[in-house]
Amino acid sequence: xxxxxxxxxxxxxxxxxxxxxxxxxxxxxxxxxxxxxxxxxxxxxxxxxxxxxxxxxxxxxxxxxxxxxxxxxxxxxxxxxxxxxxxxxxxxxxxxxxxxxxxxxxxxxxxxxxxxxxxxxxxxxxxxxxxxxxxxxxxxxxxxxxxxxxxxxxxxxxxxxxxxxxxxxxxxxxxxxxxxxxxxxxxxxxxxxxxxxxxxxxxxxxxxxxxxxxxxxxxxxxxxxxxxxxxxxxxxxxxxxxxxxxxxxxxxxxxxxxxxxxxx
Amino acid sequence: xxxxxxxxxxxxxxxxxxxxxxxxxxxxxxxxxxxxxxxxxxxxxxxxxxxxxxxxxxxxxxxxxxxxxxxxxxxxxxxxxxxxxxxxxxxxxxxxxxxxxxxxxxxxxxxxxxxxxxxxxxxxxxxxxxxxxxxxxxxxxxxxxxxxxxxxxxxxxxxxxxxxxxxxxxxxxxxxxxxxxxxxxxxxxxxxxxxxxxxxxxxxxxxxxxxxxxxxxxxxxxxxxxxxxxxxxxxxxxxxxxxxxxxxxxxxxxxxxxxxxxxxxxxxxxxxxxxxxxxxxxxxxxxxxxxxxxxxxxxxxxxxxxxxxxxxxxxxxxxxxxxxxxxxxxxxxxxxxxxx
Numbered sequence: 001x002x003x004x005x006x007x008x009x010x011x012x013x014x015x016x017x018x019x020x021x022x023x024x025x026x027x028x029x030x031x032x033x034x035x036x037x038x039x040x041x042x043x044x045x046x047x048x049x050x051x052x053x054x055x056x057x058x059x060x061x062x063x064x065x066x067x068x069x070x071x072x073x074x075x076x077x078x079x080x081x082x083x084x085x086x087x088x089x090x091x092x093x094x095x096x097x098x099x100x101x102x103x104x105x106x107x108x109x110x111x112x113x114x115x116x117x118x119x120x121x122x123x124x125x126x127x128x129x130x131x132x133x134x135x136x137x138x139x140x141x142x143x144x145x146x147x148x149x150x151x152x153x154x155x156x157x158x159x160x161x162x163x164x165x166x167x168x169x170x171x172x173x174x175x176x177x178x179x180x181x182x183x184x185x186x187x188x189x190x191x192x193x194x195x196x197x198x199x200x201x202x203x204x205x206x207x208x209x210x211x212x213x214x215x216x217x218x219x220x221x222x223x224x225x226x227x228x229x230x231x232x233x234x235x236x237x238x239x240x241x242x243x244x245x246x247x248x249x250x251x252x253x254x255x256x257x258x259x260x261x262x263x264x
Numbered sequence: 265x266x267x268x269x270x271x272x273x274x275x276x277x278x279x280x281x282x283x284x285x286x287x288x289x290x291x292x293x294x295x296x297x298x299x300x301x302x303x304x305x306x307x308x309x310x311x312x313x314x315x316x317x318x319x320x321x322x323x324x325x326x327x328x329x330x331x332x333x334x335x336x337x338x339x340x341x342x343x344x345x346x347x348x349x350x351x352x353x354x355x356x357x358x359x360x361x362x363x364x365x366x367x368x369x370x371x372x373x374x375x376x377x378x379x380x381x382x383x384x385x386x387x388x389x390x391x392x393x394x395x396x397x398x399x400x401x402x403x404x405x406x407x408x409x410x411x412x413x414x415x416x417x418x419x420x421x422x423x424x425x426x427x428x429x430x431x432x433x434x435x436x437x438x439x440x441x442x443x444x445x446x447x448x449x450x451x452x453x454x455x456x457x458x459x460x461x462x463x464x465x466x467x468x469x470x471x472x473x474x475x476x477x478x479x480x481x482x483x484x485x486x487x488x489x490x491x492x493x494x495x496x497x498x499x500x501x502x503x504x505x506x507x508x509x510x511x512x513x514x515x516x517x518x519x520x521x522x523x524x525x526x527x528x529x530x531x532x533x534x535x536x537x538x539x540x541x542x543x544x545x546x547x548x549x550x551x552x553x554x555x556x557x558x559x560x561x562x563x564x565x566x567x568x569x570x571x572x573x574x575x576x577x578x579x580x581x582x583x584x585x586x587x588x589x590x591x592x593x594x595x596x597x598x599x600x601x602x603x604x
Contacts, residue, residue, distance in 0.1 A: 012413075049499050075501025082496055089353065089491045089546035092268070099489050103501025108482045110549060133268060135545065155500070 001027040001062060001190070003048060003078070003159050009056035010040070010047040010214075016055055017043045018214030025192055027158050030185050032201035032222065033194040035211035036235055041194040044211065045163050048192070049080050061159075075103035079152035081162040081193075084145040084169075087137060093147045094132040097122055100154030115154075122153040126180055142173030146180060153184075160184070162193035166200060178204050198226050198239075198255045210234050223253075231255060267544040267554070275544070279557045286561050287338070290568040291330050298322055298330075307331075328463070336461035336469070336525055337567040338560040341532055343473040343522040345559025347515035348533030349540065349551050350480050353491040354511050355416055358541065361534035362519040365423040365512065368530075369430035370399025371523040372454055376437035379449050385460060388453070389468075389524040395430075396520035402426050404512060415494070415508075455579035456527035458567050469525040476518035477556065479510065484548040487511065491546055529581045531588030532559055538595060 003025040011017035018040040025031055025048075035041050046052050048059055050066040059066040061077055069077075079100070088096070100122070101115040111119075123129045126146045131139055136147060145165055152160045165181070166174040174197075181191055182204040195201065201208045205222040210230060218230045231239040238258040245251050267275040291303040302318055306326040309316035316323055347362035355364065363369065374395020378388040403426045407419040434454075441447045480487065486507055489497050497504050519533070540554040566583045 046495065049495075051495055051498055071498070071503060072501040075499060078499070080496060080499035082493065086493060089356070089358075090541055091488065091491075091546050095488065095545075095547050099492070099500060102485070102489050105485075107486060107507075110485045133270075 001077075001158050003059070003061050003190070003192075005048065005054075005057065005059050007057035008047065008054055008059060010043055010052070011055050012043065012052050014055070016214070018211070021057075021211075021214075021216055023209055023216070023219065025159065025190060027190045028185065028188055029206045030181065030191045030193070030204055032205035032208045033192060033211060034196075034198055034201060034208055034234060035194075039211045040214040041211055042163055045080075045161055045192070045194060049078055049161055050074055051080075072103040075157070076155060077157050078159045078161065079155045079157035081145075081148050081152050081160055081165055083164050083167055084141050084148055085167065091136050092132065093123070093128070093134050093136055093139060093143075094119055096136045096147055097150045097154050100151035103155065118156070119150070119154045122150040123147070125153060126150050140173070141169050142176055145169065145173070145177055149177075149180065149184075153189075158188065159190045159192070162191065164194050164196070166195055166197065174200070198231060202226055202253050202255070226253075226255070266542075267550070269547075269550070272544055272550050272554075276550075276553055276557065279554065279561070283557055283561045283564075286564055286568075287334060290334050290337075290564055291326060293568060293572050294325075294330065296321075296325050298325060302326075332461045332463045332466060333458050333567065333571075334564060335466055336458050337564040339466075339470050339473055340458075340522040340526045340529065341536075341559040341561070341563025342556040343476070343518040343559075344529065344533040344563070345536035345540070345555040346477050346480060346552060347518045347522075348559075349537035349548070349555040350487060350511050350515045351533075352537050352541070353487050353546060353548060353551075354508060354515075355420060356491055356493075357420075358538055359534065360420075361530070362515060363427070363528075363530075363533070364420060365403045365516070366399040366427035366430055367396040367516050367519045368523055368528045369427045369434065371396035371520055372528050373430045373433045373437065374398075375453050375524075375527075376434055376441075376450050379446050379453070380437055380441055382446075386465070389465065392524035393520045396523060397516065399426055399430055400512065400516045404509070452579070453527045454581070456529035456581035456584075457577075457579055458526050459577065461525060465525065469521045472517050472521040476514040476521075477552075479514040480548075481552060483507065483511065484552060487548040488546070527581065529563070529584055531584040531592075532563055535584075535588050535592055535595075536562055538592070542595065542598070 005021050005023050008021040009016055009019050033041050047054055061069060097119040098111040098115050101111055123132055126149060128143055128146050131143055136144060166177050178200055184191060201222050207220060208222045208225050209219045210217040212234055217234055218225050228239060228241050240256050240258055241253055242256055243251055243253050288300055292298050292300050302322055303326055306316045306318060306323055310327055344362055351360045351362055351364055352358055371392040374391040375388050378391035403423045407422040410418050412418045438447060438450055441450055486502060489500055489502050490507060494504055536559040537555045540551055540558055544550045544554050566580050570578050570580045570583055
């Protein structure tokens with residue numbers, strides 16, 4: 001089970017956003033997509049999901065071009081987890097999560113007992129089963145993001161593609177989402193997520209892909225690739241990677257943007 | 265959400281019971297009062313082809329005058345509310361009404377042209393129906409041709425533009441119409457009325473409405489998914505393009521049927537689904553039945569009031585606006601204040 005891009009040019013309506021991207025995204029890995037605003041992260045994600053067609057090159061799932069997959073079958077392999085920033089209609093959390101089952105059922109179907117059970121199990125995996133009957137717009141941003149991840153789990157897709165799942169969340173909720181995503185890997189899921197925080201990649205990612213102006217600037221093992229030189233080139237200003245030791249003696253690396261000297 | 269999933273069956277039963285009472289009341293009141301017991305006897309007898317044993321004029325009032333009017337009001341209210349509910353989910357906008365894609369303007373222009381040509385009432389209804397379909401067909405064709413990043417927004421904007429184009433057509437028709445015969449007929453039609461509801465016209469209205477509602481009911485879960493963003497719906501495996509067309513066709517058919525029977529009656533398609541969603545949430549499996557019952561009830565209550573409140577009948581479109589405006593402001597205040 002591998003999602004891969006070969007010599008991929010991506011963009012929409014003939015407007016090229018990214019060029020010559022190669023990447024491989026096997027099951028059981030967490031891959032983090034880093035890049036400044038406008039670098040093409042979201043457009044790349046949408047292309048990998050098959051929502052927009054590649055301008056050149058190919059995206060393959062299990063060796064078969066994404067466009068050759070029937071839409072519903074593809075939806076049972078690839079799941080999209082959007083940002084929890086949008087306003088939803090008045091659905092309950094459970095109804096929202098059950099929608100992850102859509103591709104498994106016919107056009108005129110309604111969710112059945114098994115769909116309900118799978119949705120409840122997904123909520124339980126993310127430890128938000130108690131929210132099942134709450135309206136989705138009445139839960140916190142972090143809980144809403146967890147519900148959207150639960151929806152992806154309910155689809156039984158092995159590849160989860162998350163568009164900035166930690167954006168718009170407070171510091172505590174960011175850590176919560178990261179920890180839950182890290183837990184998913186243990187069950188064999190593959191996660192590709194984009195973020196503006198390289199620290200998030202250091203915390204949970206196996207590999208990182210750095211995207212700048214639509215091209216891969218650097219890619220590889222997270223610990224090696226996230227260094228001062230790459231980050232500075234990626235974001236266009238000096239960034240250090242420092243090591244901090246927490247009171248319990250655990251060593252962690254963290255990224256700090258260097259302050260520019262004051263102007264005189 | 266007063267009626268979540270667990271309490272919905274009880275809630276819809278109460279709503280249906282209230283609707284039955286409302287129907288009974290509507291049969292009894294009017295210029296000629298009929299006792300509730302007599303209404304039941306007449307309806308019962310006609311159902312089984314028997315003689316009711318009551319005066320001929322009681323039979324005639326119940327079966328020939330009130331029954332078609334009650335049925336028409338129920339069908340029109342249910343159709344407008346169902347179409348509004350579908351459109352609000354489809355366009356992800358709680359303030360959308362069934363005429364968002366210009367169906368009412370198209371119907372009105374069609375009817376106006378038929379009046380101008382001095383065609384009979386059946387032809388006016390047919391023209392209205394076709395006019396509505398042409399308007400929406402035009403909107404969908406132009407919207408699809410323009411495309412764009414947000415197809416829903418493109419459709420809505422195209423609907424506004426085409427709607428106002430047809431509105432200009434209506435203005436022209438009114439301007440050239442004979443001010444003594446045709447203009448009152450057109451104005452009357454634009455404000456809506458059930459006085460023209462004849463038993464023989466009803467099947468042509470009710471059958472397409474029932475078909476449309478059946479399609480919307482069958483697609484109820486898919487309609488929920490369409491209320492998400494387009495990217496989400498597509499990544500969940502929904503064929504958004506085909507489904508959107510199917511829903512637009514169904515909702516347009518229901519609206520055009522309703523408008524061709526009773527004229528352009530505003531507010532119901534906006535107000536009723538909005539209220540239903542506040543009551544039971546956006547899940548279409550609950551939203552559609554509740555909208556149907558509330559829409560039918562609201563329309564019947566308004567029409568019954570229209571024919572009994574004053575010595576002369578007043579147009580229901582005026583009453584829905586008079587009632588709809590304050591109710592809608594109250595709904596907005598409740599929903600938005602609670603949200604903030």
